[in-house]
Amino acid sequence: MYPSKFDYLAPTTLDEALGVLAAKGPAIKVLAGGQSLVPMMKLRLANPPALLDINRLPGLDFIEDSNGHLRIGALVRHNDVVKSDAVKTANHTVAAAAPWVSDPIVRNLGTVCGSLAHHDPEGDWASVMLATGAEVVLKSTQGERVLPITDFCVDMFQTLCRPDELVTEVRVKKHSARGGGDYQKLERKVGDYATVGVATSIELDEHGRIASAGIALTSVYAHNLKVADAEILLKGKQPSAELFQEAGAIAGAACDPADDHRGSAAYKRHVVGVFTERGLTRSLEIAQGGQS
Numbered sequence: 291m292y293p294s295k296f297d298y299l300a301p302t303t304l305d306e307a308l309g310v311l312a313a314k315g316p317a318i319k320v321l322a323g324g325q326s327l328v329p330m331m332k333l334r335l336a337n338p339p340a341l342l343d344i345n346r347l348p349g350l351d352f353i354e355d356s357n358g359h360l361r362i363g364a365l366v367r368h369n370d371v372v373k374s375d376a377v378k379t380a381n382h383t384v385a386a387a388a389p390w391v392s393d394p395i396v397r398n399l400g401t402v403c404g405s406l407a408h409h410d411p412e413g414d415w416a417s418v419m420l421a422t423g424a425e426v427v428l429k430s431t432q433g434e435r436v437l438p439i440t441d442f443c444v445d446m447f448q449t450l451c452r453p454d455e456l457v458t459e460v461r462v463k464k465h466s467a468r469g470g471g472d473y474q475k476l477e478r479k480v481g482d483y484a485t486v487g488v489a490t491s492i493e494l495d496e497h498g499r500i501a502s503a504g505i506a507l508t509s510v511y512a513h514n515l516k517v518a519d520a521e522i523l524l525k526g527k528q529p530s531a532e533l534f535q536e537a538g539a540i541a542g543a544a545c546d547p548a549d550d551h552r553g554s555a556a557y558k559r560h561v562v563g564v565f566t567e568r569g570l571t572r573s574l575e576i577a578q579g580g581q582s
């Protein structure tokens with residue numbers, strides 16, 4: 291099916307783009323990689339009267355290591371993250387997740403910030419950001435807002451991004467030398483959305499105890515799910531296989547997967563538990579100086 295008729299605007303400066311968003315609000319949709327929006331338009335699930343193509347805006351394709359953060363700009367494609375050396379050293383959860391996002395064609399076009407703005411519960415990036423404690427930067431003609439990812443992500447396909455705002459970057463906390471992270475994903479075949487995805491992150495203190503931990507789940511709840519109870523359990527504890535098993539059990543109990551063609555709810559819940567344990571174990575290996 292062809293999309294409904296729409297107007298097309300492709301500004302070449304950020305100010306111009308924000309001016310258009312301020313003037314048109316909900317009557318225009320941002321087009322980034324188009325890897326979620328265009329399929330929805332073709333199915334007529336989305337019928338925006340106008341599109342604001344941001345692909346010609348300069349200076350939004352940066353991946354930068356700055357002030358304890360890894361900054362990922364609005365025009366950074368999934369594949370840019372796969373190839374980035376800065377990402378490999380700055381955040382192990384981001385580095386582990388990037389190659390799992392879809393297939394090479396989608397990875398060449400789709401953007402990290404677009405995925406966060408779309409907030410599909412089957413999207414991998416929101417789980418990564420929830421596990422690592424990221425912040426989302428939003429700009430409008432009114433100025434800039436920086437929101438913790440936990441505030442930004444509201445519900446399935448809902449975020450706090452206003453119609454007059456553009457997500458200009460996501461800031462991910464860098465792992466320290468005593469930090470590690472991982473992303474475990476089960477998919478039916480290469481390029482599929484996750485049947486189950488689990489993002490993990492660990493920071494150790496100077497005594498080898500867990501100073502902080504992050505766990506978030508993909509495709510097993512109405513939205514990407516941060517497993518705060520398991521994170522609290524881990525904090526301050528000496529890491530052990532038993533502790534990680536307990537965290538896995540909490541994650542398995544917290545999710546609410548659907549029975550579908552990809553597996554039963556019970557199977558997916560089991561995988562969440564196993565992947566949480568595996569992800570934490572891998573994150574710990576990296577934090578303890580194993581290879582990244």
Ligand SMILES: Cc1cc2nc3c(=O)[nH]c(=O)nc-3n(C[C@H](O)[C@H](O)[C@H](O)COP(=O)(O)OP(=O)(O)OC[C@H]3O[C@@H](n4cnc5c(N)ncnc54)[C@H](O)[C@@H]3O)c2cc1C
Nearest residue numbers: 320322323324325326327392400401404405407413414457
């Ligand atoms: C076949 C296929 C398989 C896929 N598999 C996976 C997968 O395994 N894992 C996964 O995570 N994703 C997967 N995706 C989705 C893909 O990652 C998309 O790229 C991503 O979800 C959206 O990013 P985009 O840049 O393409 O955004 P678009 O499609 O351009 O936009 C999506 C939505 O976000 C809004 N938006 C985009 N950028 C901004 C911004 N900067 N500020 C404000 N609003 C914005 C748009 O207005 C729109 O509502 C798949 C897609 C396809 C087609």
